[in-house]
Amino acid sequence: MTSVEFNSAISKTSKSLKPFAMRLTKDHEDANDLLQDTLMKAFLNRDKYSDGTNLKAWLYTIMKNTFITNYQRMVRKNTFIDTTDNLHYINNMESSIDNNAYSEFAMEDINNAVETLDEAYKMPFLMHFKGFKYHEIAQKLSIPIGTVKNRIHIARKELKDKLYMYAYSY
Structure with a gap:
């Protein structure tokens, strides 16, 4: 060629x-x-x-x-090799300390958002969050199971809208 x-x-x-x-x-x-x-x-x-x-x-x-x-x-x-006699561990995760500031702010925002929910949605949502099954929530609150599912769904949607700033975190 x-x-x-x-x-x-x-x-x-x-x-x-x-x-x-x-x-x-x-x-x-x-x-x-x-x-x-x-x-x-x-x-x-x-x-x-x-x-x-x-x-x-x-x-x-x-x-x-x-x-x-x-x-x-x-x-x-981008790899740093320490050649000193002290052999310091740079960016070693075992020696780093996380102060949890970000997660504390996030939890505060989540708790505030849950508190602002309408009581009709907040109670079923919190009960489901604590581990109650739909039928148990319906029985305790004396409402139909479909209503429980709907209220939990609406609560999740409202929380998602209120906490949009955490959508792409982590």
Whole structure:
């Protein structure tokens, strides 16, 4: 295969590489960089390509290996190795202390939100939260089981709306 044929074949195939790069990197700019690195390596190593083999598979392999190499390089770059005589443990979870401030604020918000519920919804919700079964709640409150389920559902929905700021936490 001549250089012109090789370049033409690569430019036709390169369009199908972009979605694969996006799946690997999950970022548009990183995908473009990965695609560029892949094509550069393909052009520089065209003597290693065997005529008659699957060019697309060869390019996908180059891309996958480039991504893995870049990822490993990034991990190594972000790894700190302590070479001092004291051998301190940096970011060691055993020695870190959590003061639970965030969870205390969250619990306070949850308790406040539960307290603002209408009494008709709060009581079935709290009983269910404490472990009572639907039929036990219905019996204790002298209401139909369907009403119990409905009130718990409404209480959950109201709490979800009131506590929206915690929807994507943790």
